[in-house]
Amino acid sequence: MSQLEQHLDHYSAQLEQLKQQGNLRQFTSNIQHGRMIQINGQSMLNLSSNDYLGLASDLHLREQFFDQTPNDLRIMSSSSSRLLTGNFPEYEQLEASLSQAFYGRSALLFNSGYHMNIGILPALSDAKTLILADKLIHASMIDGIRLSSAKYVRYRHNDLNHLSQLLQKYHADESFDRIIIVTESIFSMDGDETDLAELVRIKQQFSKVMLYVDEAHAIGVRGEQGLGCAEQYGVIDEIDFLVGTFGKALASVGGYLICHAIIRDYLINSMRPLIFSTAQPPICMAWTNFIFQKVLALNQQRQHLQQISQYLQQAVQGKGFACPSTSHIVPVIIGESQKTVNKAKALQQQGFYVMPVRPPTVPQHGSRLRICLTSQLNQADLDQLVALL
Incomplete structure (x- = not known):
């Protein structure tokens, strides 16, 4: 056996193990039309997209943009860094x-967003920085912390009492010049959210904290205006590093x-x-x-999205599933990976494109169906889905 074959056997065995665990991932070719997605000739209602306001699939918007875009702006590469x-x-606009x-x-x-989170935290941190991060922050922030020279301590998910205890413990430590609290406002897998107003109140008690x-x-x-939870709770000016993405x-x-x-x-610099x-x-x-x-200006769409989100959260809980969501990301937590995959396939066969989320994206035994709602959906769509759960 050649050296290359030995290496390939190692990776092949790892892939086989993932397959046996029900955690093997593969790309899926698809065609999207409005709120529908087509895979292998089957058309399904798309419940896995982050297009929360339905703007990415709005053909009229694209036509309007290109109609008003002069040819000299249609530049498909910047060809260098901004510097x-x-x-x-x-x-600049x-x-x-x-x-x-x-x-x-x-x-x-x-x-x-990934590029942002792996870059900001290492640039801001040094050996005299402590990062206190919610246990369920996104992989991009975890990678940013790992690339930094800061000390890193996790607090229990959305447990602001635990965070306060850690701040009391570390704030007087002279080996740290600054402490950066890192969290999401709405969490991507559970769909729950941080109490930003309380988080800001805690931050204001400690001079070293950002x-x-x-x-x-x-x-x-x-x-x-759709500026996020920071606007919703009136704390935009109190958050030192308010980040987000355009890709959703x-x-x-x-x-x-x-x-x-x-x-x-x-x-x-x-x-x-x-x-x-x-x-x-x-x-x-x-x-x-x-x-x-x-x-x-899309306040009506935001209100509609909130209404159908609350409706689905209650319906999922009514079916006996754990569902911690307070947002448009509504998980149906099943637990075991293969069972979750099988349920997702059954829903897809009935015309609902729902994807399973499995370890390592979520904790062991935390596999779930992750339903992403958009403002294009209505209650009748959700009633059909809930009946199949």
């Missing part, structure tokens, strides 16, 4: 739009940070993924700005 020649006017919406605070753009909140699943769908409700791609102007300047990455194409920035202006 070289990639800082097109479209970048989008940052100005974000800054205006977020009460004059500074805005900084990134290629993706607050990092990821609004990836809240931007667009929460708050009067905002129908585009990329990430953003809302912060103080000094933080923005510091990251431009210290954040490696920002400094050394080719910037996004200018047309993506123009599209995001176009969509962002629309989102500010």
Whole structure:
């Protein structure tokens, strides 16, 4: 057996083990039309998309954008980082739009939410930094913490009493100059949320503390203008690092940070993924700005999404399933991986594209169906789904 064959046998055995556990993942080719998704010739209601406001699948919006987009803006590559020649006017226009919406605070753009979270935390941290992170934060934030030189302690999920105990313990420790609390506002797998108002109140008691909140699943769908949970609870100015993504409700791609102007300047000089990455194409920035202006006025869609979300949460619990959600992400927690996969397949055969989520994305024995609601859905759709659960 050659050396290469030995290596391939090792990886093949790992794949076989995943398959036996019901945790093997594969890409699935699909075609999407509005609220429907077609796979292997079967058309299903799409309940696995992060297109929470239905904007990514809105053909009329795309036509409107391209009708008003001059040919000289249709540039499909920036060809360099922003610090070289990639800082097109479209970048600055989008940052100005974000800054205006977020009460004059500074805005900084990134290629993706993942790119953002693996870059900001290492740039902000040093050996005298302590990061206190919710146990269920997204993989991108965990990877950002691992890349940093900070000490890292997790607090129990959404347990702000535990967080307060850790702050009491570490705040007087002279080996730390700053403590950064890291959390999501709406969590991507359980669909539950942090009490941001209480988190801000805790932060204000400790002079060393800064607050990092990821609004990836809240931007667009929460708050009067869709600016997220921070707007909903009136705490935008109290969050030091307010981050989010354009790749979900905002129908585009990329990430953003809302912060103080000094933080923005510091990251431009210290954040490696920002400094050394080719910037996004200018047309993506123009599209995001176009969509962002629309989102500010979509309060009716936000209210509808909230109503159907509450309806489904109660219906899932009524069927006897654990469902911690308070948002449009509604998990149906089943537990065992293969049983979850089988249930997902049964729902797909009945015309509902629901995906199973398995370890390591969620804890062992925490496999679940993850239902993502969009404003395109109605109660009749959900009644048919609940009947099949």
